[in-house]
Amino acid sequence: MTDKIFNVLDLFAGAGGFGLGFTSSGCDYKLICSLEIDKWAVETLQANNTDNHLVIHNDIREFDTPEKIKSACPEKPDIIIGGPPCQGFSLAGPTKDPNDPRNSLFKNYVQWVSVLKPKVFVMENVRGLLTRENDQGEKVIEIIQQAFREVGYTINIWELNAAHFGVPQSRERIFIVGHSNGVIIPPPKRTHYLPEETKKLNGSAKLLKQAIPVIDAIGDLPELKAGEGEEISAYSKDALSDYQTALRGNQRKIYNHVTMAHTKRMVKRYEEILKGVKIDELSDDLKVRKRNGNGVLSETGYSSNYRHLKPEMISFTIPASFYSNFVHPTQPRNITSREAARLQSFPDSYIFKGKRTQISSKLLKQLGKEDENHLSQYNQIGNAVPPLLSKAIAKHLVKYL
Numbered sequence: 001m002t003d004k005i006f007n008v009l010d011l012f013a014g015a016g017g018f019g020l021g022f023t024s025s026g027c028d029y030k031l032i033c034s035l036e037i038d039k040w041a042v043e044t045l046q047a048n049n050t051d052n053h054l055v056i057h058n059d060i061r062e063f064d065t066p067e068k069i070k071s072a073c074p075e076k077p078d079i080i081i082g083g084p085p086c087q088g089f090s091l092a093g094p095t096k097d098p099n100d101p102r103n104s105l106f107k108n109y110v111q112w113v114s115v116l117k118p119k120v121f122v123m124e125n126v127r128g129l130l131t132r133e134n135d136q137g138e139k140v141i142e143i144i145q146q147a148f149r150e151v152g153y154t155i156n157i158w159e160l161n162a163a164h165f166g167v168p169q170s171r172e173r174i175f176i177v178g179h180s181n182g183v184i185i186p187p188p189k190r191t192h193y194l195p196e197e198t199k200k201l202n203g204s205a206k207l208l209k210q211a212i213p214v215i216d217a218i219g220d221l222p223e224l225k226a227g228e229g230e231e232i233s234a235y236s237k238d239a240l241s242d243y244q245t246a247l248r249g250n251q252r253k254i255y256n257h258v259t260m261a262h263t264k265r266m267v268k269r270y271e272e273i274l275k276g277v278k279i280d281e282l283s284d285d286l287k288v289r290k291r292n293g294n295g296v297l298s299e300t301g302y303s304s305n306y307r308h309l310k311p312e313m314i315s316f317t318i319p320a321s322f323y324s325n326f327v328h329p330t331q332p333r334n335i336t337s338r339e340a341a342r343l344q345s346f347p348d349s350y351i352f353k354g355k356r357t358q359i360s361s362k363l364l365k366q367l368g369k370e371d372e373n374h375l376s377q378y379n380q381i382g383n384a385v386p387p388l389l390s391k392a393i394a395k396h397l398v399k400y401l
Contacts, residue, residue: 003028006401007075009116010034011060011082011109015044015352015380017344018081018124021390023051024347027398032075035060035082040354040374047351060108069115077116078401083124083385084109106144113178114151119401120185121148122393123176124385127159130174144176153178156185164190165392167345168212168243169315173385175393179400188396194314214329215311216241218339221257226267226333229258244342251348256337256377258356269306270332279306309335315343320382337377344381345388352377 005028010019013034022029033054036042042057049055054074063069084105106123113121123144132140145155155178162171165188177185193201193208201208222229222236233254239245262270269286273279279288309315311329318340319325326335335343337352358364358376365373375383 004401005030006078006398007032009073009077009080009112009118011080011112012036012084012105013045013055013082014038014041014375015384016048017346017384017387018083018390020048020346020350021385021387021392022079022081022394024387025391025394027394029079029394032077033073035072038375038380040376041380043353044351044380047353048349060105060112063108063112066115069112073116077118078120079397080109080113080116080118080121081124081390082109082122107147110144110147110151113148113153117152117180119180120397121153121178122397125174125176127172127174130157148176148178153180154182154184156187158187160187160389161194162345162386162389163194163211163314164192165386165389166192166209166212166243167343167386167388168214168217169318169343169386170194170211171317171386171389183400185397185400188392191392211314212241212243213312214309214315214343216243217315217342218329218335219311220244221254221336221339221342223331224257224259224333224336225331226259226262229336231256231258233257247342247345247347249347249349254338254348255351256341256356257339259333259336260357262333267332270327273306273308273327274330274332318343318382320379337381340378340381344384345386346381346384347387352380354380 008019008022008029008031010016010031010033013019013036016034019031019034023031031051031053033056034045035056035058036045037057037059039057042055045055056072063072109123129144130141134140134143141157145157148155155176158175158177160173160175162169162173179185191209192211193205194211198205220235220237220240222233234252235248235254239248265286269282272282272286306327307316307325308327309329316326327333328335328339337356338348341350341352342348354374354376356377358374358379361370361373364370
């Protein structure tokens with residue numbers, strides 16, 4: 001170890017979870033620049049920019065020459081981090097188009113690595129990337145690895161679950177990690193285990209902590225009914241777990257703890273779900289109806305919606321659009337932005353900007369409001385790399401810099 005400060009460049013920065021993990025790691029990292037295209041995500045980055053690093057609001061594709069890339073970055077980075085948009089690779093949702101333009105944004109990431117030559121880079125993405133093929137039948141992951149090898153990096157792929165690193169959420173992601181000096185960097189060692197892994201660990205679970213359940217993550221936040229809450233509010237009770245204490249820090253205010261304004265019928269639906277009634281077992285008057293269907297019941301399956309986050313469970317993966325996905329452990333409503341941020345391990349001091357929710361890009365286009373198509377608070381939180389997972393990665397990588 002030396003007294004050197006390691007410069008970090010965050011591409012596709014989103015709300016800043018990846019960068020936050022590095023700056024809060026206690027190691028010698030300096031976040032020099034965050035690049036992000038989305039207006040509301042940039043406002044979030046700026047609102048939390050306590051170290052006054054450079055935040056660039058632009059499309060990475062605008063930096064299409066070495067000269068433009070070098071002029072954008074104020075200092076040479078020792079490490080580049082970031083996760084190119086993953087919708088084209090995601091296993092969630094309908095079958096993905098191999099020609100989706102979002103699938104090629106990794107090439108821009110590779111270009112920045114090639115030009116700026118950091119010692120290490122870490123690129124985050126969804127596990128679906130491991131099995132995706134392009135329209136020629138070539139594995140996307142192999143194409144990406146070869147692109148990084150061609151610019152001089154030795155590659156390893158980590159498959160990590162955020163729950164293994166103190167995040168109260170089962171969230172599996174891959175990290176493509178490259179080193180410029182021929183080093184194959186192993187993954188960081190886990191610190192936590194999931195309850196169902198006890199037998200598989202054969203006693204070694206005693207060396208680890210048990211993963212954080214939902215109630216230990218959000219159980220101290222003020223109780224709210226549908227349509228209640230303020231963007232800035234106060235705690236109503238003391239912290240009830242070490243995790244809550246850690247995320248509160250020295251905070252006296254809570255940000256972004258506002259519920260959706262559910263109808264009475266939806267609240268009743270949630271009350272039944274809290275009792276253990278499954279969505280397809282609800283009485284007809286409480287079942288989901290077709291949008292603009294004049295009361296006709298929907299035939300769509302809702303496998304990822306209306307899932308009850310039971311108090312002692314580890315949270316499901318928080319997706320980019322979770323506003324209708326999860327029912328609070330004990331209250332008949334969806335979770336708030338702050339509750340989701342807790343499940344993603346963002347500290348309570350972190351403020352999210354933009355609207356809480358956003359209508360679909362398709363509907364915005366129909367309404368002629370394409371210029372209002374930005375990432376909502378929920379989108380930003382669900383897209384983020386959990387800061388606690390990033391922190392574990394940052395501590396691990398110091399020895400390879």
